[in-house]
Amino acid sequence: MSTCAYRVDGNSSASTVVLLHSIATHSEMWAPQVAIWSSVYRVVRIDLPGHGDSPEPVGEMTMENYADAVNEVLHELAVSEVSLVGLSLGGMIAQAFALKYPDKVRSLVLAHSGAKTDPAVARVWDARVEQTREEGFESQILPTLERWFTRDFYIGSPLTIAWLEGIVRRTSTEGYVSAVRAIQALNHLEMLSRLSQPVLVIAGEEDSAIPPAKAALIAKHLVNADLFTLKKAAHMGNIEQPVAFTEAVGTFLNKVYASVGCDYA
Template structure:
C-alpha cells in the first residue's frame, strides 16, 4: 500500500525519507524539511492511520510498516534513501534497513529503541485502553508531558497546541496498530548486520527513551555515532529544531556527499 507522502527538494538530489512518531504525522518535520530540501529530496511519509494515510485493516508488524514505506518510495520513483526516524519512525526505519538493505543509504534513529521490555509493553496497553475508552483526546496531556521538558512546554504553548492537534487527528485504528508494533519491537540481535552509516540521536532529558537506551542501540550497530541533545526530552526535532536540523543535516550531507555533488 502506498502512503500519503509530501516531497520537496530537487528531483535529482539524493532522497531522505522522514518517518514520524506515534500520534503525529509528516508535518512534525516541517522545520527540518524546509532546510534540508534545499540540497536533498525530502519525503515526509504519513504512517497508516496518521495524517492523510488511510487506516490499517488490522494489526501491523514493523516489517509491515517498512513494506508500506518501500511501496511508497517505489510509487514516487525513490530507489534508495537515507531514513530519518523519530520514535516509532525510528523503529520502522530499523525494520526497513534490515528488510530492504539495498534501498537504505543511511540511518538516523532519533529518540527510539531496538527492544520493548515487558514493563513498557504494559504501559502501552494501559495507554491503548484509555484511548479506546475515552478517545485520543485523553492522550494529549500525558503525551505532551512525556514528550517535552517543562520549561519548553511553558515557553511554547502554540507549538504544543500544534502537536496536540496532530495527536487528536490520529485515528484509533492507526494508534492501536502502532501500539501493537511498538510492543512487539525486538531488533536488537539483528542490528549488528547493518552496514550503513548510522546516527543515533537521544535527548538528555528523555524519560521515554533515556540516553542509556540510545547508547545500547548505537553500540549494537557497527560504527554508529551517538548524539545526545542536552536540553531535549522525546521530540528533539521540535524542542531543539536548530541543533537537530544542523547536526543531523551535517551527517546527511556528509554520508550522501557524492550524490549531492552529482546533482
C-alpha cells in the same frame, strides 16, 4: 499504488531522504526541518497508516508491515536508494526497513528510538490502549504532549504545543492502537549488527521514554554508528531543539553523500 499519503520537497534529481514520524503525529511534525534539508536533498515525508492523511491500517500492524508501506511509496516514486530519518516509532520502522531492504538504504538516523521493548514498558502501553478503548483517543493527547517535552519547554512554548496538539488530534484510534501493538512487539536489538550503513543515533538528554543509556546501547549494537545527545531536550528533539537537531542530521547526511562524491552535498 501506495496507500500512504506523502509529501515531496526539494530537487527531484538530488538524493532522497525519507522522514518517518512518531506515533500519534504525521508528516507535518517535520516542518522545522523541511525548508533546510530540502534545499539540498529530495525530502519525502510519509504519513504512516492511521496517521495524518493516510487511511487506517487493515488488520494488526507489525514493524515489517510499516516498512512495506514505506517501500510502496518508494516504488511509486521510482526511488532505489534512500537515507531514512526516523523519530521514535519512525526510527523503529527505519530499522525494520533497513533489515528487510538493506540494499535500498544509504544511511539511517534513529532519533529518540528504541530497538527492543521491555515487558514493563509493554504493560504501560497496555494501560494506555485500555484507556483509549474506554475513553477515546482524546484521553491520550495531553498526557502524551507532556511526556514528549521538558517541563520548561512545555510551559514556555504554548503556541508550539498547540500546533503539535493539532497534529496529534488527526490520529485515528485504530492508527494509534496499531502502532502501539507494533511497538510492544519491537525486538530489533540483536539484529542491528547486520546493518553496515552509516547510522546517527540521537538521544535527548532528558528523554524519559528513550533515555540516553538506551540510545547508547543501540549505537553499541550497530557496526557504523555515531551517538549525538541533544541538550535540554526530551522525546521530540526536532521540535524542542530544532536548530541543533537540523544541523546534526544535516551534517551527518552531507558527510554520507560527500563520501560517494555527490557535488550537491
